[in-house]
Amino acid sequence: MSEPRSDALPGCAVVTRLLGGNPAGTAARMTSWLLIEQPGPWQADALERVLAEAFPPGRLDVLRAGGLRPLLVRRPGRHHRSPDARRAVFVASGRPGWRWLERIEVSDLAELAALDLEAVGAGVPGHGVPVEGPMFLVCTHGSKDMCCAVLGRPVAGALAQNHPDRAWEVSHLGGDRWAGNLLVVPDGFLHGQLGPDEAALVAKAALAGQVEPEHLRGRTSATTPWAQFAEIALRKAMGYRGVDSAVAVDERPVAGSDGHARVVTVLGVEREYEVVVRRNGVVGSGVSRCSGRIEPPSFVTEGIRPLEPVALPG
Known part of the structure; x- marks a missing residue:
């Protein structure tokens, strides 16, 4: 019997659900964040391209190994960017007892080089305007894995309708097989295998200062x-x-x-x-x-x- 054509196979997130995969214990480790607004389509290497424009080679290597996670974010929906538009940048810490979220605006990515990222990685605030969280970040990075786009975009769209100031699409979080993936910042909890209804419960809990344990992949600062x-x-x-x-x-x-x-x-x-x-x-x-x-x-x-x-x- 011949092997089935690859385009006839289900996506990795569907296969994982059919196998009975449990997302608990699968969160990527993240203790702090650098979130850079990047409207428009994202290529598979979009994050590395943006970081290369903002920082010299190797600038983030040690910090990333220590738990600082740079990510791209954009508003859900159609993605266009004016070349003259200022962009939002968020820095945040998700360590227990050290959670905070701040916003900065830049007109040129080169401005990011002045950020004290060592302090951000250590959980020390004072870099921008404090923001009352939470932010809801849904992975929709389809050029990394199609399941993130197919299953993530409906989740991002639903959250944007109910929480327009808090919902963002985010670049690759890791764990495509657990799509739809939703990261709550600065709480630092990553949820997986979500549809719009499950995401609504996660958002409701987060807004009340709580955590929805079902479909929880894990606390990202856990080691x-x-x-x-x-x-x-x-x-x-x-x-x-x-x-x-x-x-x-x-x-x-x-x-x-x-x-x-x-x-x-x-x-x-x-x-x-x-x-x-x-x-x-x-x-x-x-x-x-x-x-x-x-x-x-x-x-x-x-x-x-x-x-x-x-x-x-x-």
């Missing part, structure tokens, strides 16, 4: 997939909705697990919990037309144990 998964597991088990109601503070391997299982200590609302998370390999395998073979990872929670509250002196 590992195990930490992300453990936080989500505790949120669901305890009904935690607050932005900082579940924060991983420690992690250690389970003896004899060959690194596949870890004990994650998560700070909850009133005490710490130990959450045992195991990575079981993949849930299945399938072929897509946009990303080749798809093998979604599988994490499971093996136990949640409350720790004794820490006695404070005095």
Whole structure:
């Protein structure tokens, strides 16, 4: 039997859903952001072209490795840009206890070179006009992966109708197979497998200072997939909705697990919990037309144990 034509195969996000892939524990690590408005169509390398115009080679390498994430943003809808138009630039921090969002306007990308990006990466504010968040950033970077455009644009359009001042399209976030992807800034939570209805619930929760745990890929400042998964597991088990109601503070391997299982200590609302998370390999395998073979990872929670509250002196 001959192999099916690639254009007859479903997209990677569809294959992932059919395989039962769970987005929990799959968020790309991001602790701070540089968001540059770039209307118009985006080529696959659009972000790198913009950064090359704004910064000397290598300027962002260390910062990106440390968690600063540069991204392009644009308003949902038809994309046109006047060559004389000023553009918005946002800088933000998403670390627990250090969340903030600020706006700058520039007429030339070269102006960005004056930004103190080391301070931004360290979570230090004071670069522009404070903005009351959240921003809703939906990946629609179709030249990177078609699923982001096919599944992301309806989400971006729906959010733009209900939250026109907060909704933006964003360049590649990582994890095309989890499209539609929605990043909430500066809260720092990445959600996946969203349609317009699910995105509306995420937005409603974020506007109330809460987190919608269903379809949550993870807190982007968490250091590992195990930490992300453990936080989500505790949120669901305890009904935690607050932005900082579940924060991983420690992690250690389970003896004899060959690194596949870890004990994650998560700070909850009133005490710490130990959450045992195991990575079981993949849930299945399938072929897509946009990303080749798809093998979604599988994490499971093996136990949640409350720790004794820490006695404070005095």
